[in-house]
Amino acid sequence: MKVTIVGSGYVGLVTGACLAEQGNNVFCLDLDPKKIEILNSGGVPIYEPGLKEMIERNRAAGRLQFSTDIAASVAHGDVQFIAVGTPPDEDGSADLQYVVAAARNIGRHMTTAKVIVDKSTVPVGTADKVSAAITDELDKRNLSAELCSVVSNPEFLKEGAAVEDFMRPDRIVIGTENTPAGIRAKEQMRKLYAPFNRHHERTYYMDVKSAELTKYAANAMLATRISFMNELANLADLVGADIEAVRQGIGSDSRIGFGFLYPGTGYGGSCFPKDVSALSKTAKEHGRDLKILDAVEAVNEIQKYVLVEKIEKRFGKDLKGMKFALWGLAFKPNTDDMREAPSRVIIQELVKRGATIVAHDPVAMPEAKHCLDLDFQGNPDGLKQISMVEDPMAALDGCDALVIVTEWKAFRSPDFDAVMQKLVRPVIFDGRNLYEPQAMQELGIEYYGIGRHN
Structure with a gap:
């Protein structure tokens, strides 16, 4: 299949390289000419085990290319992944300006049917904004909105193991709408991810908003486990207990498990802090306080x-x-x-x-x-x-x-x-x-x- 990745950052590069590894013809777009220059000269702007070798292999095979040409990127892919950054805004919400800008660029240049895939981590309701931006651009050119369908396909990549996570996923989440265009998009996504489901079905199909919420819910749960263990570790210091013994004692319960039960100096990175804050902000916009997540954030800062x-x-x-x-x-x-x-x-x-x-x-x-x-x-x-x-x-x-x-x-x-x-x-x-x-x-x-x- 012909695939375009809009945004050649962490998620975009891993997604593009791994899809190319499965035989797809992938076009990676980025508006930063320095980043594209690095990629076209054989470098990789981020460190991720196995990624550089995969990129080199697929570039040499002609399945992976990098460019700043927006028109060419839109013309290339039947499936257009939006994998741009969604940095936190001042109020903690996700800044969607780059997502919407990418959608508008697609709408300005597309002339044939496209499946638009939100791969960036975005709050519930973003697919509607992406669809509205593309439709607005299509309307300006008197083209039918039926040409596109917006899909939510959140990433679940751990930094340091992202290539392995993509190639051997524990789940693939795909959110589509129950419309003729949405049904066609679902089949396109099923075809694209078929190589990852060969041994057993890993894909969970749902509506778009549920898919958008699933990503935030997953990261919020993992962040909660970390902050919970950090709270217990600090208590263990006070009472003279050993948190490692406690971790083994509770982790052996199959309902709890051992993952993300290691205390430390708090979580960081591009996902947990941003996503917990954005999910909390989304709740506040709907008149609801997520008190557990507010506590998770507070504990993490203290830690x-x-x-x-x-x-x-x-x-x-x-x-x-x-x-x-x-x-x-x-x-x-x-x-x-x-x-x-x-x-x-x-x-x-x-x-x-x-x-x-x-x-x-x-x-x-x-x-x-x-x-x-x-x-x-x-x-x-x-x-x-x-x-x-x-x-x-x-x-x-x-x-x-x-x-x-x-x-x-x-x-x-x-x-x-x-x-x-x-x-x-x-x-x-x-x-x-x-x-x-x-x-x-x-x-x-x-x-x-x-x-x-x-």
Whole structure:
């Protein structure tokens, strides 16, 4: 099939590459010429395991192309995926200006029937706005609105495992309307996703608004589990319980399961913070407060300060003259995504107290430098207190403690003897509970985890 992807960001690139991998002819559009230049020169503007190789393979096979040509992109695809950004607005709602602009561009240039697919994460009712924008443009050219049908096909991709998630999905959600055009669109989508359903049917068909809500509901549920466990971990610290034992005790219940029950420094990234806020905003627009989700957001913001509080408790509020090694900058491993990353809050708070930071992350340091430049725009002297090194062990030299923020695999089994030799004090603040407190105690390391007998 001929497919167009509007937006060559995280979701667009993964979607385009994976559909091309299944033999489709895919045209990826982006209005950022620098991004297209990078892609056409063999680079990839984001880090995602396996994505670069897949893009190279399908470009070489002629199944994947990148361009800024809007007219060509509309002419190419019988199915047009809209995968542009929906950043949070000032009030927490999703900003749909790029989605609507993409829809208008499609309406301006289409001359044959198209299936328009909302792949971006969008609030309930967005398909109506997309349809209205396209219809308005078609009306201006005296073309029938029957030429298009808008489908909701939300993504369920985990950063760091997005290619695997797309190629082997646990579910595919497709929302269509029960109209002649909607029925035709459903068949087009069934054909497109047939290779992913070969072994068993993974597709759930529903109405458009239910599909739109499903994406937000999924992310809100996962965010709720994280904040719930963080609340319990903080209580475990107070009462002397071990949150790891509690996690195993409740996770073994099949009704609960183990997924997303790991306490830490709070969630970040491009999805959970934005989607929880947008869903809460949607409810408020309809006269309803989602009190659980409001609490989830509040707990998450507080959790980003937990490691700073533990450091303060150990060393005091004045950290002038002290140096901390920080392992992990990205909001999660296997990505360079720094959006809403807890590391940014932790670094700002430690610098505010006078500390010096030496940080390491396997892939996120270039993006982290860009983000920290923005965070410290009003405090250039504070920015001078932050440095980054390519070797995690080199970050420890002369530091008063090690602070672990992201659970990269490379951090799980370090040479603890070397760690102790490099640190001025054998102190570890572990924001991801990578190590066992008893084992650390036996090594002579002063260890502070999240909810682990601190």
